[in-house]
Amino acid sequence: MSKHIILAVDDEPFNLEIIEEILEDDYQLHFASNGPECLSVVEGIAPEVILLDVSMPDMDGYEVCRQLKSNPATADIMVMFVSARGTIEERIEGYNVGAEDYIVKPFAKEEIKAKLNSLFKVIEERKQLERQVEDATETAFNAMTNSSEMGNIVQYIENIGHLEDPADLAKALIQCIKGFSLKSCIAFRYNDKVTHFSSEGACSPMVIELFELLYCKGRLYEFPPRILVNYPKISLLILNLPMNDPEKLGRIRDHICFIVSVTEQQLDAILTKRKLQYQKMQLQRAFSLVRDKFEDLVGVLNLSHEMNEAIFRDLQDEFEMRIPHMGLDDDQEQYIYKKVDDTILRSVAREDLLTDVKRAFFDIEQDLQQMLE
Secondary structure (H helix, E strand, O other), X not given: OOOOEEEEEOOOHHHXXXXXXXXXOOOEEEEEOOHHHHHHHHHHHOOOEEEEEOOOOOOOHHHHHXXXXXXXXXXXXXXXXXXXXXXXXXXXXXXHOOOOEEEEOOOOHHHHHHHHXXXXXHHHHHHHHHHHHHHOOOOOOXXXXXXXXXXXXXXXXXXXXXXXXXXXXXXXXXHHHHOOOOOEEEEEEEXXXXXXXXXXXXXXXXXXXHHHHHOOOOOEEEEOOEEEEEOOOEEEEEOOOOOOOHHHHHHHHHHHHHHHHHHHHHHHHHHHHHHHHHHHHHHHHHHHHHHHHHHHXXXXXXXXXHHHHHHHHHHHHXXXXXXXXXOOOHHHHHHHHHHHXXXXXXXXXXXXXXXHHHHHHHHHHHHHHHHHO
8 A cells, every 4th residue: 555645844954854753654755945845846746745834934834835725736735734833823824825734843743643644534535525426416405506595595494304313414504505605614512522524524623623712702703715603512614705795795694694593403402302212211111110010019919819818718617617616605606706707807908908009000000101102
């Protein structure tokens, strides 16, 4: 299997030596000492990733990246900025010129390798998405793509009403945004985790970092040609606002806030339904346990009733056989017979009580069954 190709660009030879020492065993490396040299050799090398120093004389890394991304032949090459500074403003500037990731010097060997692994994973996922797009002849949202803006939104709302999985909801949202000819990335936050989705196959590490950094920056955060919409459970990043069409730009700002709001409500509905289903399952388990215990108790009560009947039948037979031969007078015999009768009556009363208990348990079982239905 051929090694991934990386072009490292830095005006300091020492920095290039460090990169070579860390990566030479795993990647095919090429080097350039400044921005113009990078631009002159990049098409011949055709790297998959460029490690680009920010601070260089004559042409800094931002300008190099800007020219790379404006050239169709090099626009798809992943760029990771390498800088001694890593403020939010610098990272946003790096993202604005098209970079996919950012690493701050000095970095650990494990850190740069992990970031490169993430970038190559994104590259592979994008390639898979491109193959899927090429092979696909139609999608479930062709009607949305061909409809008007409001028709697109109405159809989206109708379609998400039956969805039961957050991932399906995210895919539907991406398709809806595509109906406006927009590219997007999405973050879903629920159950103490964050899941990311992208119209381009996968979110780059820098996009994921921006979601975290800008989540507390308000409902709308715009850095043209991009805009981020933040809701408690959903963040939507639009990548290509139509800056040359102010009227359409205004409509899109209104549309995306409404769309994200509706999507958040549907996500809440999905999560609530899942919670209720889980509670119902727990109640069913509790009901099954109560029913089993109740059936065991009924069995014990029935056995006790049968044993009592047998004992009293034996006792009556015994008395009827023995009392006439015990030499008792009539009053004594009547006294003993009365005691036996009273005991039998008290036992029958207890049996009636047990019957009431069984009836009560049966009513409880019926009530639980109705609750589950």
